[in-house]
Amino acid sequence: MNEIRAISLFVRTATLGSLRKAAIEQGVTPQAASLAVSQLEKHLGIRLFHRTTRQISLTDEGRRFLESVQPPLEALNDAMHGARHADLATGPLRVTAPRSLGYSVLWPLFEAFAQAHPDVQLDIQLEDRLQDWVAERIDVGFRAGEQPDGRIIARRVLPIQLIVCASPGYLARHGAPATIDDLASHRCTGYLQPNTGKVAPWEFQVGDDIVYRDVPPSICMNDPDLETRAVLAGLGIGQLGSFTAVPLIRAARLVPVLLPHTVQRIAMYLCYTRRAQMPKRVRLFIDFMMERLQASTEWHLTEEELRAGRPARRRKQRGS
Structure with a gap:
């Protein structure tokens, strides 16, 4: 029966x-x-x-x-x-990302996706700590750094450059360093790594090698956005992620220095766990983000800008 x-x-x-x-x-x-x-x-x-x-x-x-x-x-x-009806683009979608990426790069895309797919309930978790994606039911996550391990699917969406830069006011008062060694005579900012609490070393491309230098900070903090504010305020030279620095450089609020030594070894990755049957809302979100992020040059310097040493300024809209 x-x-x-x-x-x-x-x-x-x-x-x-x-x-x-x-x-x-x-x-x-x-x-x-x-x-x-x-x-x-x-x-x-x-x-x-x-x-x-x-x-x-x-x-x-x-x-x-x-x-x-x-x-x-x-x-x-x-x-x-x-x-x-699981193939319809409806239901909850939990997304996680580091705070600095979430505020600067990802929020406009989250907003656009929510408007395009109102039946999907976005649950956005901005976290700098490593999370247990299975236990916390994460559908899609964004990570900045090196290629994540093979336990999750990680797709590279944006290069992240480490750009040394300063405010125009700082450079007017103290001049620009011509070499890496010149940084020793400048005031510099420092970023405290969340996993160790130690000041992160600066990274430089020297020929085919990446060279690490401990640059003594005049001011240090454990928040990337706060470090950006310190550099904008002219408190020192900083090495910032391109997703933060490039819009400010193109707006002439920051000036890059030592561009030939810019490091491009890390990236932003879109990550998700392996699934035999992925809900349509998750597939739509992944495709939506991949298409827009991979096509964008808003968050990193182009090869032409790096070679020329003069990043293009964004033209102002008429009437602005």
């Missing part, structure tokens, strides 16, 4: 007051429906219906059984309907 089919026939018979109508609705013959209900009664050891040649009505036991099974059966039907 198919218990779920039998219970469903019982509930519809009780609701419609007709075994024949319930059979037609369920796509079976009246004889098959009658047999299924009889088998259910035998299986339960109770009589569910009073039957005459003209009508059918619930027994007291049948009424109690109906009250017990109707809510879970409706929940099961809702779940089955949801699973059959």
Whole structure:
């Protein structure tokens, strides 16, 4: 006996007051429906219906059984309907990203996706700590750094350059360093790494090698956005991520220095766990973000800008 089919026939018979109508609705013959209900009664050891040649009505036991099974059966039907329509772009979508990337690079795209797909409920988690994506039910995450390990799928979406830069005011007062060694005579900012609490060394491209230097900071902080503010305020020269620095450089609020030594070894990655059946809302979000991020040069210097040493300024709109 198919218990779920039998219970469903019982509930519809009780609701419609007709075994024949319930059979037609369920796509079976009246004889098959009658047999299924009889088998259910035998299986339960109770009589569910009073039957005459003209009508059918619930027994007291049948009424109690109906009250017990109707809510879970409706929940099961809702779940089955949801699973059959899982290919629609609806439902919750949990996304995680580092705070600095979330505020500067990703928020305009999150906003655009939410407007394009209003039936998807975005749950955005801005976290700098490493998360357990399975335990925290993360659908898609963004990471900055080196290629993540093979336990997750990681797709490179943006290069991240480490650009040494200063405010025009600082350079007017102190001049620009011509070499890496010249930084020793300048005020510089420092970034405290969240995992160690130590000041991160600066990185420089020297020929084919990446050289690390401990640059003594005049001011240090554990927040990339705060370090950017310090450089903008003229408190020192800083080495900033391109996703933060490049818009400010193109707006002439910061000036890059030592451009030939700019490092490009890390990137931003869009990551997700392996899934045999990925919901459509997740696939749509991944495609949406990949298309826009990979086509953008807003957040890094182009090869032409690096070679020329003069990043292009963004033209102002007329009337602005």
